[in-house]
Amino acid sequence: MSDRRRFIAGNWKMNKTIAEAEELVQALLPRVGAVEDVDVVVCPPYLSLQAVVDSARGSAVQVYAQNMHEQDAGAFTGEVSAPMLTEIDVAGVILGHSERRQLCGETDRALQLKVPKALESGLIPILCVGETEEERERGDTERKLRHQVQEGLEKVPKERLHEVVVAYEPIWAIGTGLVATPEQAQDAIAFVRALVQGFDKEAGNRVRILYGGSLKPDNAAELLALPDVDGALVGGASLDAESFATIVETARA
Numbered sequence: 029m030s031d032r033r034r035f036i037a038g039n040w041k042m043n044k045t046i047a048e049a050e051e052l053v054q055a056l057l058p059r060v061g062a063v064e065d066v067d068v069v070v071c072p073p074y075l076s077l078q079a080v081v082d083s084a085r086g087s088a089v090q091v092y093a094q095n096m097h098e099q100d101a102g103a104f105t106g107e108v109s110a111p112m113l114t115e116i117d118v119a120g121v122i123l124g125h126s127e128r129r130q131l132c133g134e135t136d137r138a139l140q141l142k143v144p145k146a147l148e149s150g151l152i153p154i155l156c157v158g159e160t161e162e163e164r165e166r167g168d169t170e171r172k173l174r175h176q177v178q179e180g181l182e183k184v185p186k187e188r189l190h191e192v193v194v195a196y197e198p199i200w201a202i203g204t205g206l207v208a209t210p211e212q213a214q215d216a217i218a219f220v221r222a223l224v225q226g227f228d229k230e231a232g233n234r235v236r237i238l239y240g241g242s243l244k245p246d247n248a249a250e251l252l253a254l255p256d257v258d259g260a261l262v263g264g265a266s267l268d269a270e271s272f273a274t275i276v277e278t279a280r281a
């Protein structure tokens with residue numbers, strides 16, 4: 029196993045009211061609140077962030093947001109900025125999730141600013157990349173990943189590159205129950221690592237790269253055992269305390 033610290037994040041997406049988020053974090057804390065050997069992260073919707081941060085304070089669970097604007101303030105109706113997140117002790121942020129790219133007009137150009145902005149502001153960015161089913165079938169997976177990784181990391185100072193977390197999420201595997209085979213996941217993630225090594229060899233060796241897409245307790249072990257996979261970005265299975273805790277335990281093994 030590498031000496032990269034394992035990282036398990038639950039992306040709650042647009043699920044859970046404040047009361048429900050509170051209930052979920054209260055169920056999670058006794059199960060994963062004292063885990064010291066894996067980074068355990070939950071990503072609730074904006075409105076629940078404050079409540080979840082307050083509940084998780086003093087535990088090992090870190091709270092990340094699901095998106096952030098690249099500017100600190102301004103006329104950007106409906107957006108939330110880095111200083112607003114750090115003010116309430118949010119520790120990081122998912123950037124470039126495929127749902128935001130596909131459904132909400134997120135662009136590589138904005139991500140080029142968002143990733144370094146997050147780092148400057150004291151937030152750990154999880155940069156999401158991944159190909160569609162069509163792109164995989166056309167043999168365009170590597171081209172897509174190269175483009176997304178290069179755009180997303182281009183403006184990150186070399187000495188901070190290793191702090192970025194990258195999540196490889198094949199779009200065809202998200203919410204479909206169709207999980208990447210270990211070979212597909214390992215190949216894509218090793219390719220992403222090589223791209224980061226292309227920016228800086230040492231950073232590429234240190235950067236954590238996650239797998240995401242229909243990861244569940246029953247397939248977590250084989251994916252987390254792959255040499256270049258350092259953790260997971262979990263959607264559906266993170267909405268249930270028991271199954272998320274089982275995935276965290278699997279990462280510790």
Ligand code: 13P
Binds near residue numbers: 204240261263265
């Ligand atoms: P699922 O685990 O529900 O497939 O979602 C993955 C994901 O998009 C995490 O960001």
